[in-house]
Amino acid sequence: MVAGFVYWDKVKNTPWKWFPVYLFFIFLFESTGELLIYFSYDDIHLFMYDYIVIPMQFIFLYTLFYLQDRNENSKKWLIFLSSVYFASLCFEKIFLTGANDWFNQFSYTIGVIGLVMLAIRYFDKLVHSESLLLFKSDMMFWVASGILFFYLGTLPFYGVPDSLKGKMPHFMNMYWIATILLDMTMYILFTLGFIWKRQK
Amino acid sequence: MEKTEIILFILLFNLILIFLIGSVIYFVYQYRKRKIIYDNEKVETSKKHKLELLKAQVDGQEQTMQFIAREIHDNVTQKLTLASLYSQMMDADERLHAFKENIQPISHILESSLVELRSLSKALIDNSLQQKTIGELILEETRIVNSTGMTYVSAHIEDHANLSVEMKSNLFRVVQEFIQNSLKHAQAKKIEINLTRKNHQLCLSLRDDGKGFDMNTSMEKGMGLNNMKRRIESLNGSFELISKKDEGTTMIILLSNPT
Numbered sequence: 350m351v352a353g354f355v356y357w358d359k360v361k362n363t364p365w366k367w368f369p370v371y372l373f374f375i376f377l378f379e380s381t382g383e384l385l386i387y388f389s390y391d392d393i394h395l396f397m398y399d400y401i402v403i404p405m406q407f408i409f410l411y412t413l414f415y416l417q418d419r420n421e422n423s424k425k426w427l428i429f430l431s432s433v434y435f436a437s438l439c440f441e442k443i444f445l446t447g448a449n450d451w452f453n454q455f456s457y458t459i460g461v462i463g464l465v466m467l468a469i470r471y472f473d474k475l476v477h478s479e480s481l482l483l484f485k486s487d488m489m490f491w492v493a494s495g496i497l498f499f500y501l502g503t504l505p506f507y508g509v510p511d512s513l514k515g516k517m518p519h520f521m522n523m524y525w526i527a528t529i530l531l532d533m534t535m536y537i538l539f540t541l542g543f544i545w546k547r548q549k
Numbered sequence: 550m551e552k553t554e555i556i557l558f559i560l561l562f563n564l565i566l567i568f569l570i571g572s573v574i575y576f577v578y579q580y581r582k583r584k585i586i587y588d589n590e591k592v593e594t595s596k597k598h599k600l601e602l603l604k605a606q607v608d609g610q611e612q613t614m615q616f617i618a619r620e621i622h623d624n625v626t627q628k629l630t631l632a633s634l635y636s637q638m639m640d641a642d643e644r645l646h647a648f649k650e651n652i653q654p655i656s657h658i659l660e661s662s663l664v665e666l667r668s669l670s671k672a673l674i675d676n677s678l679q680q681k682t683i684g685e686l687i688l689e690e691t692r693i694v695n696s697t698g699m700t701y702v703s704a705h706i707e708d709h710a711n712l713s714v715e716m717k718s719n720l721f722r723v724v725q726e727f728i729q730n731s732l733k734h735a736q737a738k739k740i741e742i743n744l745t746r747k748n749h750q751l752c753l754s755l756r757d758d759g760k761g762f763d764m765n766t767s768m769e770k771g772m773g774l775n776n777m778k779r780r781i782e783s784l785n786g787s788f789e790l791i792s793k794k795d796e797g798t799t800m801i802i803l804l805s806n807p808t
Contacts, residue, residue: 472572476579482587484580501569505562516555 352543359546364416365488371409372539378402399442407434407460410496414467417489426470430463454507461500468497483547491542495535503528597773604776615714618673621666629666633659674714683717684709684744687724691742694728701739702728708746712807719780720753720802726777727755727800735759735798751804761792 353360353369360366378397385394408431415427437459445455471493475481484490506524636656639645645652671679678686684706691704712720724742731737737759745752774790781788781802792798 472576476576479583481580481583497572498569501565505558505565 352540356543356546359543360488364413365546367409368413368492368539369543375402375406403457403460404434404438407431407464410464411467413492414471414489417471426467430467434460434463457507458504461504464496464500468493472497485545486547488542488546491538491545495538495542498538499531499535502531601773601776611718614673615718618670621670621673626663626666626670629659629663633663678718678721679714681717682709682711683720686717686721687742687744690721690724690728694732694740699732700737702742703740704742704744706744708744708751710746710807716784716804716807719784720804723777723780723802724753724755726773727757730773731757731759731798735761737797749806751807753802753804755800755802756797757799758797761794761796761798763794764790764792 353372357366357369360368378401382394382397382402385391385397411427411430411434415423417423434456438456441455471489475484475487475490480487506521506528633656636652636659640649640652640656681689687704687706691702694700694702728740731740735757737757739758741754741756743752743754745754777800778788781804784804784807786802786804789801789803790798791800
């Protein structure tokens with residue numbers, strides 16, 4: 350977020366200007382979330398994440414991929430993945446409440462799969478184009494890498510039921526540290542993107 | 550149930566790990582592959598560029614020399630010839646008998662200057678280009694190439710009209726460039742050259758059985774081809790190039806009312 354505003358001149362005339370704004374909101378929500386947990390408002394915390402933070406994250410990131418090429422095909426992907434995500438969110442809240450399913454975060458898993466699909470689609474395009482040679486200055490490369498590493502890398506951890514976490518406490522503790530490291534990696538990659546982005 | 554869940558979890562974890570590592574390896578591999586291609590193309594372009602620069606320099610020099618030679622022949626020599634005639638007339642004039650001793654050396658100097666200028670003018674223009682017809686030049690080139698044994702060039706010359714030096718020079722350079730490309734890039738085994746004339750139109754067709762090229766790729770269009778095109782356009786001629794991968798290359802040049 351800080352890097353985004355420091356290098357504001359590079360992004361102010363591009364769709365990337367919304368990215369530091371998005372990161373600022375994430376920062377606000379995360380801080381609020383910590384405060385809510387500290388003051389034991391767990392219900393509000395859960396509600397905020399389930400209905401505001403996580404859906405906002407997915408929709409924003411889907412839109413970010415669409416803004417890269419703004420063509421009809423990308424638009425279809427955006428509409429399709431957003432619809433599937435919202436449908437899965439409704440399904441989860443109506444039918445899966447309290448159920449001990451394999452993925453206790455059904456909509457989150459669907460959202461992550463959507464993101465991974467978009468990231469793979471982006472990388473596939475990149476490796477088959479001349480832009481591959483200039484990947485370092487391509488902001489989307491760093492963002493997509495961050496997304497792929499964090500969301501895909503942490504999927505098994507966030508998807509696993511709490512009961513299973515109790516069965517493998519040592520492994521899960523290590524994995525928890527790994528998720529924090531992946532989270533940091535994602536933000537470092539975003540920062541690199543802002544630093545190395547080439548001004549058009 | 551719990552055992553299945555643990556197995557599923559470990560399976561998913563491993564699959565994701567393998568996928569991420571595989572993606573990184575694949576990306577690095579693709580990047581290196583493209584980088585090597587890019588570097589090779591850069592070296593190739595730079596080589597072509599240098600070659601073209603050299604050619605342009607040689608062309609420029611050739612044109613300048615031809616211009617100077619023409620000017621010497623058409624302008625300076627004519628004036629000196631006139632001056633020489635006047636001096637000879639003065640030498641023969643009885644009224645100027647008293648000055649005969651002075652006039653004769655002038656006449657000799659003028660004569661020797663004329664001889665020197667004519668030989669300089671000839672030396673500046675490639676003699677063979679001036680004296681031989683385009684057909685003869687092509688046949689001579691054919692003999693030289695065939696003697697190397699690298700390829701077989703057959704030439705069918707119907708037209709033996711003498712063209713201007715500029716036209717002969719440009720057409721001949723195009724033929725040389727085509728043969729050079731056929732040998733160097735297309736590895737042709739056979740080259741056919743036809744020079745015909747129909748209804749005041751001179752047609753030069755060049756064909757090889759080499760590996761051809763994809764006409765849509767910018768790299769292979771190259772500067773050599775652009776150079777040939779430029780030469781033909783400078784003669785107000787038309788230029789058609791047909792090439793397909795593994796099907797050889799054909800070039801047809803049409804010149805209307807060439808002189």
